[in-house]
Amino acid sequence: MLKALLANALQIAFVVALAPLYAGFLAWLKERFQSKRGPSVLQPYRDLRKFLSKDEIISEQATWIFRFAPWIAFATPIAVTMLIPVLTDFPLFFAFMGDMLAGGFILGLGGFFGVLAAVDSANPYGAMGASRTRMVSFLAEPVFIIVFFTVAFVADSTIPYIVQQHWVHPFSAFFSPSHVLAVVAFIMLILAEGGRLPVDNPTGHFELAMIDESKALEYSGRGFALAKWGGWMRFLVLCIILANVLFAPWGLSSDVSFVGLASAVAAIAVKLGLLITLIGVIECSVAKLRLFRITEFLAAAFAIAVVAMITRAFSL
Amino acid sequence: MTHPLVLPTALQLQLNELIIGLFLLTGFGMTVARQIQATLFGFIAQSLLLAASAFVLGVHPVSPHLLALAAVTLVSKPILIPFVLQRLVPREVYSKRELTQRVSITTSLMIALALAVAAYFFALPLLRSGAPLVSVGNVAIGFAGLFVGLYQVAARNEAVAQLLGILAMENGAFLAAIAIAPDFPLIAELAIAFDVPLLALIVGLLTRALHEYVGSTDVGTLVSLREDAGH
Numbered sequence: 167m168l169k170a171l172l173a174n175a176l177q178i179a180f181v182v183a184l185a186p187l188y189a190g191f192l193a194w195l196k197e198r199f200q201s202k203r204g205p206s207v208l209q210p211y212r213d214l215r216k217f218l219s220k221d222e223i224i225s226e227q228a229t230w231i232f233r234f235a236p237w238i239a240f241a242t243p244i245a246v247t248m249l250i251p252v253l254t255d256f257p258l259f260f261a262f263m264g265d266m267l268a269g270g271f272i273l274g275l276g277g278f279f280g281v282l283a284a285v286d287s288a289n290p291y292g293a294m295g296a297s298r299t300r301m302v303s304f305l306a307e308p309v310f311i312i313v314f315f316t317v318a319f320v321a322d323s324t325i326p327y328i329v330q331q332h333w334v335h336p337f338s339a340f341f342s343p344s345h346v347l348a349v350v351a352f353i354m355l356i357l358a359e360g361g362r363l364p365v366d367n368p369t370g371h372f373e374l375a376m377i378d379e380s381k382a383l384e385y386s387g388r389g390f391a392l393a394k395w396g397g398w399m400r401f402l403v404l405c406i407i408l409a410n411v412l413f414a415p416w417g418l419s420s421d422v423s424f425v426g427l428a429s430a431v432a433a434i435a436v437k438l439g440l441l442i443t444l445i446g447v448i449e450c451s452v453a454k455l456r457l458f459r460i461t462e463f464l465a466a467a468f469a470i471a472v473v474a475m476i477t478r479a480f481s482l
Numbered sequence: 483m484t485h486p487l488v489l490p491t492a493l494q495l496q497l498n499e500l501i502i503g504l505f506l507l508t509g510f511g512m513t514v515a516r517q518i519q520a521t522l523f524g525f526i527a528q529s530l531l532l533a534a535s536a537f538v539l540g541v542h543p544v545s546p547h548l549l550a551l552a553a554v555t556l557v558s559k560p561i562l563i564p565f566v567l568q569r570l571v572p573r574e575v576y577s578k579r580e581l582t583q584r585v586s587i588t589t590s591l592m593i594a595l596a597l598a599v600a601a602y603f604f605a606l607p608l609l610r611s612g613a614p615l616v617s618v619g620n621v622a623i624g625f626a627g628l629f630v631g632l633y634q635v636a637a638r639n640e641a642v643a644q645l646l647g648i649l650a651m652e653n654g655a656f657l658a659a660i661a662i663a664p665d666f667p668l669i670a671e672l673a674i675a676f677d678v679p680l681l682a683l684i685v686g687l688l689t690r691a692l693h694e695y696v697g698s699t700d701v702g703t704l705v706s707l708r709e710d711a712g713h
Contacts, residue, residue, distance in 0.1 A: 341496055343503030462514075465588040469510050472595050477503040480602055480622035 169422040170258055176427060177252040178244055181406070185243075185398040186210035188405070188438065193369075195446040210398065214391050222387030228286055235283035236389040239396030242276035243403045250326045250403070251410050253430040255418035257327040265324035266314050269407070273400060277303060280381050280393070287384035291373045295380030298457065302365060302377060305464040306358050309351055312471035316348045317412070319478060326411045333415045347474035349413050353444075354467035356408060358460070360401045363449035365460055375454075402438075409437040490542050495617060498538045502623040505531040505657060506598060509630040512650055513594050514587045518642050519576040522564055525646045525653075528627075529559035532653050536660050539616055547665045555656070558675040563649065563682045570686030571642055575699050585637055594633055598626035608662070620661035627654025641692060641699045645685040652678060 197204030417433025540548025634647030
């Protein structure tokens with residue numbers, strides 16, 4: 167009981183503490199790929215310290231939504247962390263509180279409040295970014311649904327822990343088309359939802375071209391730090407779902423012991439390292455899509471997800 | 483003719499399933515690719531996957547027919563046809579982008595998806611007939627490839643893209659044939675292997691002539707008759 171509680175706390179601590187490092191590592195890696203020296207991988211921590219020590223300025227016209235949204239952005243990835251296997255391969259307390267769809271809804275809630283706050287700030291760029299984010303999200307939604315549907319179809323469950331067990335057991339299940347293609351579609355989704363390059367440029371400073379970043383333009387101080395941190399955690403959580411549930415379901419700890427958990431941390435570090443290298447390579451080799459071609463990118467992801475499902479259905 | 487029913491192993495079927503899944507994806511890719519060059523690469527990939535499917539299914543209960551089909555496909559489609567087309571059709575056609583689609587790319591993709599799903603129901607009577615099939619998926623995906631290829635012929639404006647659509651239909655029919663008739667007579671395979679590059683040759687020559695007379699290979703714009711015999 168106490169041990170399980172400890173494992174749960176460790177999972178949350180892992181996500182909260184290492185999300186900035188993950189983001190910093192990706193930024194550093196991308197600069198290295200482009201033959202630049204790159205910022206320190208610890209830069210996001212320094213940024214957070216700086217933002218947290220600064221004053222927060224909130225417009226007089228802003229409502230409670232504006233103050234509230236960063237806290238929701240910060241809390242929702244933590245809630246999802248409780249539902250997914252981060253370090254252990256056996257279900258922890260909250261594993262059966264919600265399935266993958268619930269995780270999607272919780273992350274969606276954070277996005278929803280982010281959009282409301284952007285509109286609430288009355289900054290014209292905020293409203294523009296908000297509507298663009300909604301466009302990407304509602305195009306990504308059917309892909310999410312089909313990927314979950316495929317996974318549920320194959321594994322007979324939508325609980326992440328049970329799905330994860332399903333891919334581990336018969337090794338040949340790993341190579342089934344529904345698995346391989348669902349993983350590909352999910353990677354495209356992470357790029358779209360995480361505001362990564364073919365869809366959105368995370369390092370862009372040009373407000374007219376921003377999609378995801380412009381929602382936080384009006385934030386400062388603590389609110390900005392929380393919104394940023396929440397965004398990093400959200401990205402990390404999506405990557406962990408991909409790495410642990412779908413792509414490489416091995417190397418998780420099967421008991422709560424120091425050795426087991428330490429090896430699980432090492433395993434996930436390797437998996438996330440490989441994944442982030444892949445994302446870095448993708449980000450450095452493609453150009454940003456024009457806004458109305460994002461539909462094509464996500465339609466391609468949708469097609470891949472549907473093929474994942476129908477090859478399974480056709481072969482039965 | 484009765485043949486002993488030695489079934490492929492689970493690993494073979496799993497691998498085959500992955501191959502046919504990718505086969506269908508390349509079909510979609512060919513339909514929506516903007517550049518002719520990309521459509522041609524899609525066709526090469528699709529033909530390679532067709533050969534791979536025949537090879538994987540032909541290895542274990544050793545089927546000389548399927549292995550021969552794989553070899554013939556490997557020589558004629560991914561090598562001979564692109565060679566013929568690259569030689570005949572002017573180079574600038576390949577690097578050109580088709581900017582005017584009849585249907586937008588996203589809509590095209592959705593229509594192609596709907597056709598692929600519908601194909602399963604067209605294949606269903608065949609699947610239920612009780613005939614011994616090597617792989618059920620091949621029939622359904624083969625039909626899907628056929629319909630997606632047909633849609634490509636209908637939706638594209640470029641002559642070369644339309645030709646590649648016909649060849650994609652042919653690929654789909656072959657994929658289904660692998661499962662329906664694993665001992666497909668070799669003479670038919672050889673006939674088709676010569677037929678298809680000839681088809682490519684004829685259409686390639688026509689495209690070349692078209693390019694000389696009209697200055698473009700965009701057959702979608704050739705909708706009205708002209709009186710003057712300019713040449």
